[in-house]
Amino acid sequence: MDSPFAPLLATDRSRVRRKRERGSVDRALAESILDEALVAHVATVTDRGPVVLPMAHARVGDRLYVHGSPANHLLRALAAGAPACVTVTILDGLVLARSAFHHSMNYRSVVLFGTMQTVVDVDEKRAASAALVDHLAPGRSAEARPPTDAELDATSVLRLPIAEGAVKVRTGGPIDDEADLTWPVWAGHVPLTTAFGAPVPDGDGHGAPPARLGTLSG
């Protein structure tokens, strides 16, 4: 995987400290995780303390976009300059060790830090809105009825530069202590995948459901 942008910036708050061998600042890896995951967990701190909510997201180049109602409390805090931490996690499997202590999960995660900015440029706002729709179903923004100016006005789109952050990945089987290898229980790992069920049409329907939906693991 390649990316035209620089590796993620490691800072005091973004550096992976625990299990460092699982951490990296590989931007292409970060991009692949951001592009595959369907949801981001967006955190900030307000006068009521920390808050983290799930949000749809989309990446365009070295920018991550989220959107929502202008009345959304979290988005308003972020738009006003409150610091952001955005974490995107894909679960890849369960790790069943012989010892309870070494049970784990396989996962890929990206943690980004920074300050978000409200997108005011109309062209960027339209492009970001299209990216958010295409993130769910590639090409969908070209088929759906485009947003009106009033709909764009009724949406806050925020941009986070993908700059400061870290990736953390665990793969493979359990790492048991030597002395536990004869413990009489099955040990190994069990992959987790996300799958689409049968599409449920709304009303009379027109045409066929999109052939491609997101980019899922497995």
Next chain:
Amino acid sequence: MDSPFAPLLATDRSRVRRKRERGSVDRALAESILDEALVAHVATVTDRGPVVLPMAHARVGDRLYVHGSPANHLLRALAAGAPACVTVTILDGLVLARSAFHHSMNYRSVVLFGTMQTVVDVDEKRAASAALVDHLAPGRSAEARPPTDAELDATSVLRLPIAEGAVKVRTGGPIDDEADLTWPVWAGHVPLTTAFGAPVPDGDGHGAPPARLGTLSG
């Protein structure tokens, strides 16, 4: 669904403001989401700002447990009394509307607020550790090699009372504007499910993989 505990407490920071009809304080619903999801996103604020990380979790009654290394920066902040926000999200589907604006996702989420406490009582710590293993694979803690005292000492277990928070759920198809119903594109919703792949044994293996693994949607 029933729960022996009171509904979640709605406060200024936990009350669902946007799309209120999707919000609730139904504890049994919150419990079912916490029990089904495999990962929680745990947020706090440190002197470096907000941070949110994915963590394994388990519920025992009206308590939510997370664990990790005593050196874990986030757990240390929480153990020292930093306010916590824990969000658990299950994605249930993609919602493809005729209009770009009304695209959405079906999901179930729980957002909890509070202050965590370090579990010091050894019996509670053992029970929480077992619950964390059983959350991955029911009954597994009875088969795996139990934690030694040294392993327990090398683990921080934190408890969050499940008290203040909210549930938010979206289900069903798109909600398009009347004028868009003839827009010539497929519209509907596409269920998402999480599935287990073929178990991958570690080493020579003993016995068969667990018949029951977590409690997944779909």
